[in-house]
Amino acid sequence: MKEIPFNPVSAHSLSRQIADQIRNAILEGSLRADDRLPTEGELAQRFNVSRPTIREALKRLAAQNLVRSKRGPTGGTFIQTPDLLALSESLASTTTLLVGFESFTWDEVTQTRLEMEKTCARLAAAQRTEKDIEQLEATLKTQANEALSAEELCVSDVQFHRQIANATGNKMMSYLMSSVIEALQPATNLAAFRHRSHAVIYDQHRRLLDAIIDQHEEEAASVMDEQVNYMAQQLSDARKAHNQANQS
Missing domain, CATH: 1.20.120.530 (GntR ligand-binding domain-like)
Incomplete structure (x- = not known):
């Protein structure tokens, strides 16, 4: 799993800031299509926020067609090429x-x-x-x-x-x-x-x-x-x- 240097976020619009950081990592090439993101728990720890905030950030990214979710043992949240x-x-x-x-x-x-x-x-x-x-x-x-x-x-x-x-x-x-x-x-x-x-x-x-x-x-x-x-x-x-x- 790649180590992306995410920055701490302020209390204002946390989910948007988190989504923006992940989006920027995609645009910069740090994250590429089919890369697996850390789990909700790991992301929550890295950003020092709650899991619901991470889920909201991931929903924002999904709405932009930038991530997809997959269930099962090999599941998780993956970067996808925009359609x-x-x-x-x-x-x-x-x-x-x-x-x-x-x-x-x-x-x-x-x-x-x-x-x-x-x-x-x-x-x-x-x-x-x-x-x-x-x-x-x-x-x-x-x-x-x-x-x-x-x-x-x-x-x-x-x-x-x-x-x-x-x-x-x-x-x-x-x-x-x-x-x-x-x-x-x-x-x-x-x-x-x-x-x-x-x-x-x-x-x-x-x-x-x-x-x-x-x-x-x-x-x-x-x-x-x-x-x-x-x-x-x-x-x-x-x-x-x-x-x-x-x-x-």
């Missing part, structure tokens, strides 16, 4: 809450989405693979069905934009964009899609995919700009209609 999907879902959930509580203005939301989506469109046009094209074509085929409900079109739209992010070939961009798409699009699009034209959305997606297929980076970014601004206008109209309905 990108789980972390992305956590980031999306947090972003959704912040959007819901209006921590950002809608102008900020639209601007963020616009700039990130345009970057994704350019990168996707430059880096897309045949598999990416097949997936995007399949999603677009679904959207060609004019009988889709607003909810179904919204789900398909989210999938389409996530596939574009994945087509960038940049895992960091895909990770960040998945949180933006999952958090911002359902909240904005479902309202906006009730005021949108299915035909307009499909046409924009068709032209966007054609630009990606042809590897026309600036054309892809231009069509993405057109769509995000179109959806922003539809959302604005939807919010105005909602406010007017509440006032009447």
